[in-house]
Amino acid sequence: MTDVSLVGYADIGSQPGQDFTELANALFDERILSQAYCRGIEGTELPEERVTTPIPFGRRFPRLINGIGRHVYDIQNRYYSEYMFDYYSAKRISKTDDIQLHFSPGYPKTLEKGKEHSDQVIVRTATEYEREKKKRLAPEYKKYTINSYPIPKKRIKRREETINKADKVIAISKFVKESLINGGVPENKIDLAPFGVNSDDYPTKTEDIDKFTVLFIGSININKGVPYLLDAWQKNGWEYDNEAQLILGGRISPELEEIIEEKNINNLKTPGYVEPRNYYQNASVFCFPSLSEGFGKVILEAMASGLPVISTEYTGARDVMTDGEEGYIVETRDSDVIANKLQYLRDNPEERKQMGDKALQTAKENPWDKHTNKIIDIISDDNNSK
Template structure:
């Protein structure tokens, strides 16, 4: 079985490609990332097209969000055309959503490949709707997801043979939008158990940690509100991640109530997880918050909303707590429960480590993906054979 993988950036696609290489299935990886940023795969199996991604990455790093956003659609369309021109013969072409419309069609028409659209979030129309509502709640400007991207994704959902989603939450949004359940495949992401591990906590501070893009989509106002009404001066909130423009007024409003560390290299995150008492992920929508598994691997309980994929990762009340979206009171209640019960906090942390180890990291993710491919290929071959006999 020959698998080609396409993704402008790393996301989880590089982990998928490494797994396909480990299993002996990887034919080629196509990416807009620079070649020196791609590791763990033979160089002859990797093609890169960094000419638009590099400026977008620089714009993002220095906070030029308008420049970054203006480059987004041209970068996606150019990368897709580049990939479609050189897609190698394969049995399966797996590409992150938005990036592969022309490439999927090329893989189908030229190589008869099974095509897989990989969507890391909720259905794009659901995402657009819930974000419009959230921005309106806080009087923030939201132009909406670019209509060109919405159109591209809807076409991908329609033309691809399978759609991979990382959580039951994401799957529900697709079904609600009319996508056939039989086209969807649930494959929660893994975690690098070698990179994310627990180190001894160096102090006695009860520390609430957030890791992710600091944005309205991540539900940050509700975490800030929960902390502001906690009534405990000996609890610290530490925030890690790039800051989106719409959050600046709220960051100013709550200034002095948290420590903001900005973006932190992925390889350094385990140190911050290990100093935390709890990770809170209050997202309005998050296809699968990988930071949850990372924190759990470091022995940290998680408080997350029901729109983060938490239910596919841990059991409510065992390794952490699952709360409704937009509920600062529920977040505050669960933080207080962990603060007031050190034994429960320790027990949940130990259970979190055991849970992620049982889930198997990225190896199990790769095996599930390969099984889904093989089952779909066998079903298609069986149907073709049956049709030929009619």
């Protein structure tokens, strides 16, 4: 029987750590989880002896660093937190497992320890290969006169180092897999396991909505393509339309604060970080025009709420959507196309409902255990082929 140690900078049992939690539970249910190394514990049904928080005092130090980062936007809080997690995880690993599974790249010390104590190290990655992402976003940073790429070079180096040294890499979308190949990772080293969603966790949208409501959930920054959504809204002439509203739910970056102020869209709402379920069920359309997104769980969450989705080819949309059925998959940086799709969905409520119904059906066909079972299959196949 395969023994797997799972390593990830996440809080098991939390909403942001849902995918880590689901994977840990699935490995345990298969009786192959040896140990889960995580940042913190918010709640878990796993036996206490199967979960380790390597950092002294658990997640207190990382939370302190992250708290500072909320007030100092460009602080490299994630780098320092991950470095700390990697340092202490490497110290805590002592037992021999068949496979060490990294929930995300960026832990080179832990990987080296895994090479010593495990037969195989597998790294799951949920973002575009960093060098490819940096090239893709360079025009945006030039356009908006942003001086530096937000992810420090040393963090990029650590992430790429673990991907390149891993025995196997699991990509969570076709887009991520393509970026890895373009970045020089051998294709035969990469497996694909797209995300899923627990549809029952998301109430379907309210039938009677007073206004045509377009929703975006996520970090409100350049990378997410939000300026193109704002441009599309204005191209449709909706900025003073009392029968429509645009909601951006999430933390706003400094450069987007300036852009939003300049746009002066009267019916734009920015409630900050929100519980998305409350917003999905009161929206008409979900729009996620990201320029680079490993997957975008919000796409499936919105689909599970019965919303048609407009997203780009550089997300996980291609893994779970067919253009024109659950919504639309558009090219990045094209506010004209976004505007046209939004106008069409507003003018055709019956087709909008049909797309929303199809989105819900598709979401139900992609539960979380489809993702975790695929990872278990990859682990089992690799271990049996040794």
